[in-house]
Amino acid sequence: MKPDLSIEIAGIxxxxxxxxxxxxxxxxxxxxxxxxxxxxxxxIVKGIALKPTPGNPPPRICETPSGMLNAIGLxxxxxxxxxxxxxxxLRQFDTRVLVNIFGSTVEEYGEVAGRLEGVDGVxxxxxxxxxxxxxxxxxxxxxxxxxxxxxxxxxxxxxxxxVIIKLSPNVTDIAxxxxxxxEEGADGLSVINTLLGMSIDPKTWRPRLANITGGLSxxxxxxVAIRMVWQVHNAVRIPVIGMGGIVTTEDAVEFFLAGxxxxxIGTANFINPKVSLxxxxxLERYLESRGLKNxxxxxxxxxxx
Amino acid sequence: xxxxxxxxxxVKGPCYKLLLKPLNPVKSVPGQFLMxxxxxxxxxxxxxxxxxxxxHRATTDDHIEVLYKRVGKGTAILASLSAEGELEILGPxxxxxxxxxxxAAKEVVVVAxxxxxxxxxxxxxxxxxxxxxxxIRVFLGGRGEVDLLCVEELKAVSTEVILATNDGTMGFKGYxxxxxxxxxxxxxxxHHSSLVTPIIYACGPSPMLQRISxxxxxxxxxxxxSLEANMACGIGLCMGCAIRSRDGKGYYLVCTDGPVFxxxxxxxxxxxxxxxxxxxxx
Ligand SMILES: Cc1cc2nc3c(=O)[nH]c(=O)nc-3n(C[C@H](O)[C@H](O)[C@H](O)COP(=O)(O)OP(=O)(O)OC[C@H]3O[C@@H](n4cnc5c(N)ncnc54)[C@H](O)[C@@H]3O)c2cc1C
Ligand SMILES: Cc1cc2nc3c(=O)[nH]c(=O)nc-3n(C[C@H](O)[C@H](O)[C@H](O)COP(=O)(O)O)c2cc1C
Ligand code: FES
Numbered sequence: 001m002k003p004d005l006s007i008e009i010a011g012i013x014x015x016x017x018x019x020x021x022x023x024x025x026x027x028x029x030x031x032x033x034x035x036x037x038x039x040x041x042x043x044i045v046k047g048i049a050l051k052p053t054p055g056n057p058p059p060r061i062c063e064t065p066s067g068m069l070n071a072i073g074l075x076x077x078x079x080x081x082x083x084x085x086x087x088x089x090l091r092q093f094d095t096r097v098l099v100n101i102f103g104s105t106v107e108e109y110g111e112v113a114g115r116l117e118g119v120d121g122v123x124x125x126x127x128x129x130x131x132x133x134x135x136x137x138x139x140x141x142x143x144x145x146x147x148x149x150x151x152x153x154x155x156x157x158x159x160x161x162x163v164i165i166k167l168s169p170n171v172t173d174i175a176x177x178x179x180x181x182x183e184e185g186a187d188g189l190s191v192i193n194t195l196l197g198m199s200i201d202p203k204t205w206r207p208r209l210a211n212i213t214g215g216l217s218x219x220x221x222x223x224v225a226i227r228m229v230w231q232v233h234n235a236v237r238i239p240v241i242g243m244g245g246i247v248t249t250e251d252a253v254e255f256f257l258a259g260x261x262x263x264x265i266g267t268a269n270f271i272n273p274k275v276s277l278x279x280x281x282x283l284e285r286y287l288e289s290r291g292l293k294n295x296x297x298x299x300x301x302x303x304x305x
Numbered sequence: 306x307x308x309x310x311x312x313x314x315x316v317k318g319p320c321y322k323l324l325l326k327p328l329n330p331v332k333s334v335p336g337q338f339l340m341x342x343x344x345x346x347x348x349x350x351x352x353x354x355x356x357x358x359x360x361h362r363a364t365t366d367d368h369i370e371v372l373y374k375r376v377g378k379g380t381a382i383l384a385s386l387s388a389e390g391e392l393e394i395l396g397p398x399x400x401x402x403x404x405x406x407x408x409a410a411k412e413v414v415v416v417a418x419x420x421x422x423x424x425x426x427x428x429x430x431x432x433x434x435x436x437x438x439x440x441i442r443v444f445l446g447g448r449g450e451v452d453l454l455c456v457e458e459l460k461a462v463s464t465e466v467i468l469a470t471n472d473g474t475m476g477f478k479g480y481x482x483x484x485x486x487x488x489x490x491x492x493x494x495x496h497h498s499s500l501v502t503p504i505i506y507a508c509g510p511s512p513m514l515q516r517i518s519x520x521x522x523x524x525x526x527x528x529x530x531s532l533e534a535n536m537a538c539g540i541g542l543c544m545g546c547a548i549r550s551r552d553g554k555g556y557y558l559v560c561t562d563g564p565v566f567x568x569x570x571x572x573x574x575x576x577x578x579x580x581x582x583x584x585x586x587x
Pocket of ligand 2 (some may be wrong): 024
């Protein structure tokens with residue numbers, strides 16, 4: 001018998017535990033030409049806010065050793081246009097849709113969450129708290145524990161949908177943030193968002209990104225992500241979606257062993273838009289080769305003793 | 306998709322020509338591009354991302370030529386690859402050049418700066434085949450003689466090739482846009498009674514394209530630019546390849562909305578935007 005890759009996370013049943021990470025598959029259409037969305041666990045769409053935003057000026061991305069920096073600036077079409085124009089396309093597929101939401105104020109998070117409540121085709125929310133809090137001088141919501149608590153409370157009150165909080169890695173003690181989210185009723189945690197970084201061109205003395213700083217992703221951040229998934233898994237009972245630099249099946253296995261119940265593939269989609277299918281097939285073979293029947297046998301199984 | 310390397314050799318200075326045979330035949334139009342992963346396909350993490358390259362020429366026997374300049378890590382790896390090897394490619398991508406205005410145009414003017422000539426040979430060959438009677442003038446610019454590529458090939462399929470170098474080592478001494486301006490002012494004087502104007506296709510550094518805009522827009526000349534931007538995916542996933550639109554409201558994506566744009570639709574100035582733009586965030 002084939003090993004069982006299905007998993008239920010935050011009340012959402014997934015065919016397999018491999019998702020497309022937010023901001024790396026837009027609203028599904030472009031990647032669907034390369035990757036059969038019926039065969040992935042879930043798609044987490046590009047961040048959605050209340051109102052449309054254009055994003056940052058170029059250059060928005062640059063490559064760094066084994067990774068990339070981005071300051072795309074969260075361009076988005078606004079929640080109403082998303083529901084009307086983008087969601088119908090995703091409904092055609094037999095997969096799960098998690099809507100990644102963000103806001104520039106705590107209240108905006110609640111409003112966006114509220115608009116998505118009861119909308120056909122939305123299986124859950126992933127809440128990006130790594131974006132700038134406009135009222136508090138642009139500091140990311142997710143780096144302040146009090147504001148993180150208020151965002152989770154606000155979203156929790158606004159919706160009955162599963163709520164997954166996407167933690168920022170740009171904090172000293174990620175476990176304490178995870179605990180606050182659990183206390184306020186989050187159903188799951190995504191770990192991790194990008195690490196704040198910067199790169200300068202020695203020829204021109206200019207930052208390589210117009211925004212000066214940007215988010216680091218790709219294999220370069222994997223050890224940090226693994227450490228954080230492990231710390232969060234040990235701190236809370238709610239499930240963790242692990243991400244950060246996954247390119248191969250072995251990379252994904254590392255995340256399960258550290259405590260992730262599912263994984264999301266981000267930057268690797270840019271290198272090979274089919275990679276998430278290859279990884280879910282790879283996971284099946286990995287389990288088979290180890291004589292394991294169920295993906296759950298890997299979760300948190302790292303031998304630290 | 307896998308592609309077999311048929312040949313890969315230095316053309317001139319730091320520029321190379323790569324001849325590929327894709328596993329499955331690829332149908333492309335001039336101006337489209339490929340994403341090519343430098344190095345082995347089994348996940349090297351440095352360099353990480355595939356690189357965008359124009360389709361220089363699509364041959365009748367399903368081969369694809371890429372003309373590239375060694376500028377950094379990825380292109381250095383490409384330059385080191387030998388025939389018989391394999392590469393991972395994705396494409397053809399992007400929109401390609403539009404020919405709607407060609408039939409009505411007085412002449413076709415093609416402007417290329419440096420390695421910007423890469424998509425232009427295929428373009429000129431296609432134009433010549435489709436419009437055998439049309440005058441096609443090619444302006445090739447570079448800092449010096451070493452930057453001028455494909456001169457003989459272009460001569461074979463165009464009415465005239467005008468060369469310009471900043472150091473005067475070949476052709477007109479100065480910017481290629483100065484040579485272009487001279488030509489346009491002369492040809493417009495001789496044709497001042499008619500409204501028939503040339504159509505322009507250009508590829509090269511942003512300042513060159515911007516200068517072409519300044520010259521051609523007051524004359525209402527239809528122009529098409531093939532643009533470059535830093536790219537991660539080439540297929541519209543990352544939104545990294547933004548170019549500001551002229552209406553000031555937003556951005557186009559070079560990989561899916563382009564790489565070919567109407568000259569007057571894009572803002573190449575590099576000036577900070579007027580509207581309150583979002584800061585930070587992925
Ligand atoms: C649509 C399109 C078509 C192109 N066609 C050609 C061509 O036919 N021949 C050719 O020689 N070059 C072409 N370029 C430029 C080419 O992609 C870059 O020179 C190449 O990516 C540099 O890679 P590198 O690793 O050697 O340099 P590095 O500087 O080490 O590259 C680092 C990163 O920056 C990106 N990058 C750097 N320079 C550019 C650039 N000018 N444009 C886009 N991304 C860049 C790379 O993709 C990579 O992610 C094209 C670019 C675009 C966008
Ligand atoms: C270009 C780009 C855009 C992203 N956009 C978003 C976004 O809109 N919302 C969000 O929560 N995370 C966003 N992310 C973060 C990813 O979802 C993911 O958490 C991170 O990149 C780490 O995974 P990776 O190394 O596999 O890419 C983005 C990442 C990249 C590279
Ligand atoms: S290169 Fe990724 S969207 Fe254009």
